[in-house]
Amino acid sequence: MTIKLITIGKTDDKNLKVLIESYTKRLSHYIRFEFEIIPDIKNVKHLSETQQKDKEGELILSKTQKSDIVILLDENGKQMDSVAFSNYLQKHLNSGIKTLMFVIGGPYGFSEAVYKRANGKLGLSQMTFSHQMVRLFFIEQLYRGFTILRNEPYHHR
Numbered sequence: 001m002t003i004k005l006i007t008i009g010k011t012d013d014k015n016l017k018v019l020i021e022s023y024t025k026r027l028s029h030y031i032r033f034e035f036e037i038i039p040d041i042k043n044v045k046h047l048s049e050t051q052q053k054d055k056e057g058e059l060i061l062s063k064t065q066k067s068d069i070v071i072l073l074d075e076n077g078k079q080m081d082s083v084a085f086s087n088y089l090q091k092h093l094n095s096g097i098k099t100l101m102f103v104i105g106g107p108y109g110f111s112e113a114v115y116k117r118a119n120g121k122l123g124l125s126q127m128t129f130s131h132q133m134v135r136l137f138f139i140e141q142l143y144r145g146f147t148i149l150r151n152e153p154y155h156h157r
């Protein structure tokens, strides 16, 4: 199985970038992991929030294949602790699917079309994080999840 993480917009913050790269590297020892950044939409000043979400949504949907399981990172999504998340990953590994895709929305979240396509929603907290920070938090949780599955001493229960 491949895990893909799709996000919108580059991170300019060097410290954040370094941490994301570090966890991406660690994670890739456990699973094929692809992290894709969709470039920011140009001339957003002329767009309403809904128009921006729709345009971002089209780009997100263009990255999906019919067979992908698409899970949106969303503050209203289902929340679970890290052990439950590791079991969730194992369930998908066992299911024989080719690609498990997670998506982080843009600054205003997701378009209706993206919600419609999604197979599920996952919440990290009821608090709202910036779309930049969520990348790091989520990649760390993926890494943590695999160390739990391997019984490695990263996660302390």
Ligand SMILES: C[S@@+](CC[C@H](N)C(=O)[O-])C[C@H]1O[C@@H](n2cnc3c(N)ncnc32)[C@H](O)[C@@H]1O
Pocket (backbone or CB within 6 Å): 072, 073, 074, 075, 076, 103, 104, 105, 106, 107, 108, 109, 110, 122, 123, 124, 125, 126, 127, 128, 129, 130, 131, 134
């Ligand atoms: C700034 S937030 C957008 C907030 C917007 N109010 C919304 O309706 O989604 C940008 C993206 O970060 C992600 N995000 C932010 N907080 C999150 C949380 N607590 N759990 C999961 N994802 C989160 C989501 O993918 C969201 O689309």
